[in-house]
Amino acid sequence: MMKKILGLCVTLIFLGVILYKIDLANVVSVIRLFHLSFLPFIIVFYVLSLLLRGVRWKLFLNNDSKYSWFSLAEISTVGTMLNIFIPARAGDVFRAYYLGSFKGEKKLKIFGSVILERLFDGTAIFLILLFAVKMYFSTSEVINVTATLAGALFLGSLLAAFILFRFNKLNSFFDFIETKLLKSDVDGKHWLSILKHHVYSFSEGFAILKDNKVLLLSLGYSLAIWGLECVVVYFIINSFELVFPVSAALFVLTLTTFSTMLPSTSIFLGPFQAAYLLALSIYGADKELALAISVVHNLVLMVIISVIGLAWMFRHNFADRKNPTNG
Numbered sequence: 001m002m003k004k005i006l007g008l009c010v011t012l013i014f015l016g017v018i019l020y021k022i023d024l025a026n027v028v029s030v031i032r033l034f035h036l037s038f039l040p041f042i043i044v045f046y047v048l049s050l051l052l053r054g055v056r057w058k059l060f061l062n063n064d065s066k067y068s069w070f071s072l073a074e075i076s077t078v079g080t081m082l083n084i085f086i087p088a089r090a091g092d093v094f095r096a097y098y099l100g101s102f103k104g105e106k107k108l109k110i111f112g113s114v115i116l117e118r119l120f121d122g123t124a125i126f127l128i129l130l131f132a133v134k135m136y137f138s139t140s141e142v143i144n145v146t147a148t149l150a151g152a153l154f155l156g157s158l159l160a161a162f163i164l165f166r167f168n169k170l171n172s173f174f175d176f177i178e179t180k181l182l183k184s185d186v187d188g189k190h191w192l193s194i195l196k197h198h199v200y201s202f203s204e205g206f207a208i209l210k211d212n213k214v215l216l217l218s219l220g221y222s223l224a225i226w227g228l229e230c231v232v233v234y235f236i237i238n239s240f241e242l243v244f245p246v247s248a249a250l251f252v253l254t255l256t257t258f259s260t261m262l263p264s265t266s267i268f269l270g271p272f273q274a275a276y277l278l279a280l281s282i283y284g285a286d287k288e289l290a291l292a293i294s295v296v297h298n299l300v301l302m303v304i305i306s307v308i309g310l311a312w313m314f315r316h317n318f319a320d321r322k323n324p325t326n327g
Contacts (some may be wrong), residue, residue: 018273022287030240030292038239039300042232046304049228050077056120056221060113060208066103074312075099079114081309084268084302092118108198112205119158124222125257126155128230132250165206174199229253236297237280244283251279256297272298 054073061067075095082091092114100107174196182188208214234249252275259275260268276294277287285293 013270018270018277018287018291022291026288027292027295030289031296033240034296035239035241038235042235042300043304045228045231045235046301047308049225049232050080050305050308052221052225052228053077053117056218056225057113057117059214059218059221060116060205061110062207072099077305078309078312081305084305106201106204108201109204112202114205116161116206116208119161120218120222121226121257123155123158124219124226125254127223128226128250129254132247132254136247161206162209165203165209226253232301233297236300237293239296240289240293242289244280248280248283251282252276255279256294268298 051070051073053076054069054071057072057076058064058067058069061072075098079091079095082094083089084091092111095114096107096111099105099110174192177192182192208218230246230249230253233253234244234246237244237248237252255275255278256272259271273291273294276297277290280290280293
């Protein structure tokens, strides 16, 4: 309940700042300038990014033959759809539960692979932001600080996971607790044993960190996925009879992606628009123009993801009754 209240407060604060002294009639008039001729390109590149997520997820699951990269892409897409409309990252939980239930896999292992995916996504986004900053705005202190903080968050988390799982530090950690802290505490050792079981199951989702080749390939896939999404953003922001450079798409993509980490209501209302305004203000765009583009961006991608996600759910609702492991 507190998270919902916090999300609502954050949304209202951001919307208050965004809508202060703004001409909504002008926003509507800009929205009408959106060229539908860009829509096929937006759809194609966005769908390609969704499919590539399935390929990468299969890699995170050790290329296990029981998984189809296409079905993994479908499940990932539904998870993304649920994350948009339901708070608390419900889509990530759905992915772990669904795949674990219908493939006879440990749910915590699947959830671990989803968390690893988030770390790779964040790292890729940071690298894109760093590239944009160094290429176009290396003298901007505010933007450099933002990039540094983002890098510290995601690269630090990925490095911590790498050290923890690559060098088997979990064993040392649990051995220390059991031998030094608990000693003769029977109940404590019992609960520690249960915790160890769950943690080791979760850690199986990070198994690729032990293979340098697969690690680099995963990063390559992540950069490709977000590169495709950058193309999507480029088409969206240039579909209003204006021409923004590629760097604008880079800043919009990275700042809006980071904005979704903030607590807010469904569809990331508030922080997403604020990030858009900040990104395009670098290029002299006024609030009405940036807000109009952000509204179209949100709406177009939500429709695409919803149509694809609902179509998959409808198809599998019938297929899975006959064969729960249908790929």
